[in-house]
Amino acid sequence: MDREKIKKRIEKIIRELVDGKNIEIVGELSVDVLEIDDLALIKGNKIYFSERVGLLSNEALKYIVAHELAHLAVKKHTDKFWDILKNLYPNYERGKQEVDEFVKKLM
Numbered sequence: 001m002d003r004e005k006i007k008k009r010i011e012k013i014i015r016e017l018v019d020g021k022n023i024e025i026v027g028e029l030s031v032d033v034l035e036i037d038d039l040a041l042i043k044g045n046k047i048y049f050s051e052r053v054g055l056l057s058n059e060a061l062k063y064i065v066a067h068e069l070a071h072l073a074v075k076k077h078t079d080k081f082w083d084i085l086k087n088l089y090p091n092y093e094r095g096k097q098e099v100d101e102f103v104k105k106l107m
Contacts, residue, residue: 003051004033005054006049006051006053006054007031007032007033007049009054009061010031010033010049010053010061010065011031013058013061013065014029014031014069016062017062017065017066017069017088017089018088021087021088023069023087023088025045025069025072026045027044027045028045029045029046029072030045030047031048031049032046032047032048032049033048033049033050033051033053033054034048034049034050034051035050035051036048036050037050039052039053039064039099040053040064040065040067040068041068042068042071042072045072047065047068047069049064052106055102056099056102057098059091059094059095059098060095060098060099060102061095062089062095063089063092063094063095063096063098064095064099066085066088066089066095067085069084069088070082070084070085070088
């Protein structure tokens with residue numbers, strides 16, 4: 001899957017996750033798909049995704065996107081972070097499990 005298709009898929013998931021929820025992203029959020037080691041990382045209001053996320057199911061990709069969006073508000077994996085993630089994506093455990101299995105295969 002090419003980078004532009006992955007980016008459009010991610011942007012669609014972002015809209016699905018935040019629409020209709022009381023969530024405000026301060027500033028302009030942008031995403032980019034690059035060849036990076038991590039599946040995703042944040043710098044300011046820009047989220048960078050690895051090209052490898054294009055191989056993930058929608059559930060797993062939705063988890064990664066929700067995870068990074070939660071990090072916009074809370075940098076560390078505190079209880080507040082997990083509360084935000086659960087608000088964005090109530091079924092996050094399923095996606096997290098798929099991501100964990102994917103990462104194990106990469107090692």
